[in-house]
Amino acid sequence: MRRNRNGGARPARGAPPPLGRRAAPPCPLYPDVRRGLSLVVLGLALAGAATAADEVPVKERLADGSAERGRAAFLVCRACHTIDQGAAHTIGPNLWGVVGREVASAEGYDRYTPAMSSYGGVWSPERLDRYLREPMAQVEGTTMVFPGVADARERADLVAWLNRNSPAPLDLGGGRAGGTQARTEASPPAPPRDLGLFVAGEGAVETHAYCTACHSERIVAQQGLARSGWDELLAQMVEEHEMTPIEEPDRARVLDYLAAHYGPERPNFPRH
Ligand code: HEC
Numbered sequence: 001m002r003r004n005r006n007g008g009a010r011p012a013r014g015a016p017p018p019l020g021r022r023a024a025p026p027c028p029l030y031p032d033v034r035r036g037l038s039l040v041v042l043g044l045a046l047a048g049a050a051t052a053a054d055e056v057p058v059k060e061r062l063a064d065g066s067a068e069r070g071r072a073a074f075l076v077c078r079a080c081h082t083i084d085q086g087a088a089h090t091i092g093p094n095l096w097g098v099v100g101r102e103v104a105s106a107e108g109y110d111r112y113t114p115a116m117s118s119y120g121g122v123w124s125p126e127r128l129d130r131y132l133r134e135p136m137a138q139v140e141g142t143t144m145v146f147p148g149v150a151d152a153r154e155r156a157d158l159v160a161w162l163n164r165n166s167p168a169p170l171d172l173g174g175g176r177a178g179g180t181q182a183r184t185e186a187s188p189p190a191p192p193r194d195l196g197l198f199v200a201g202e203g204a205v206e207t208h209a210y211c212t213a214c215h216s217e218r219i220v221a222q223q224g225l226a227r228s229g230w231d232e233l234l235a236q237m238v239e240e241h242e243m244t245p246i247e248e249p250d251r252a253r254v255l256d257y258l259a260a261h262y263g264p265e266r267p268n269f270p271r272h
């Protein structure tokens with residue numbers, strides 16, 4: 001689709017595949033035109049993405065978040081964030097204790113953008129929910145180049161997981177300290193993830209989550225490498241592109257998956 005909103009700032013033909021879902025920079029056109037376009041774009045983004053959970057009031061939805069499901073949903077964040085207490089900052093700040101913390105205040109992280117710093121205030125659960133829905137629209141100019149999490153329940157799960165990883169978890173609802181522990185067993189499993197071009201198999205979910213944080217899975221699926229080649233490529237993502245190293249046992253699972261399905265024979269090369 002050609003939607004040249006930014007006056008020729010598009011990458012030239014033949015440039016490497018776009019970094020997936022990077023948002024277009026702000027439009028220099030008149031505000032009205034811009035608003036109209038944004039609505040179109042927003043409408044496109046939301047078509048099919050909105051879920052029944054969107055209808056539920058935010059407080060109730062957040063009270064229903066499951067930290068356990070959130071742990072799984074957080075995989076995609078781990079390309080750029082650590083969450084354990086005291087863990088190093090990577091591309092993004094360490095997120096231990098972020099719920100209830102002042103925005104842009106992680107100690108020792110010196111790469112906050114002016115946009116994020118001037119967003120100001122405190123990361124309340126509601127604000128996190130809004131931010132995670134559309135980071136680049138909420139904080140225009142943020143370097144968190146991430147399209148956001150469209151699924152409302154998944155956002156509630158993420159907030160629950162962030163809240164659990166805190167020295168002082170907030171009460172997210174129903175008087176349950178720490179929010180969601182009591183609910184964990186009762187929560188229904190998350191729906192199966194859309195793996196895009198990736199074929200199903202052991203480790204597919206993790207691989208998709210880790211590798212689509214910065215680009216589409218297509219550029220991964222087009223490769224054909226032996227396990228050692230994938231091993232080197234992962235090291236390259238860390239060294240050259242600042243991917244947060246994937247910890248074991250996940251790393252081995254990702255390598256096994258890639259080697260099994262995207263090996264030198266290219267059995268699953270995307271044909272479309
Ligand atoms: C592609 C890398 C990337 C991904 C993926 C990513 N983030 Fe970020 N995140 C960043 C960067 C960089 C910043 C700092 C942004 C700035 O200063 O503008 C940030 C900032 C944040 C902040 C604000 C922290 C503070 O101290 O104020 C939160 C909260 C956050 N991210 C949560 C998440 C969650 C949850 C996910 C997964 C759903 C996620 N991020 C995925 C890179 C990323």
Ligand code: HEC
Pocket residue numbers: 016017018019079080091207210211212213214215219220223233234237241242243244254
């Ligand atoms: C923190 C961001 C980030 C993450 C996470 C990430 N990559 Fe990349 N990757 C890049 C960038 C940046 C490029 C180069 C730009 C491009 O080609 O789009 C790239 C390029 C690639 C390429 C193209 C070949 C090359 O050498 O340029 C492959 C294959 C690839 N990545 C595989 C992976 C796999 C597999 C994963 C998951 C384990 C992954 N990437 C996760 C940032 C990332």
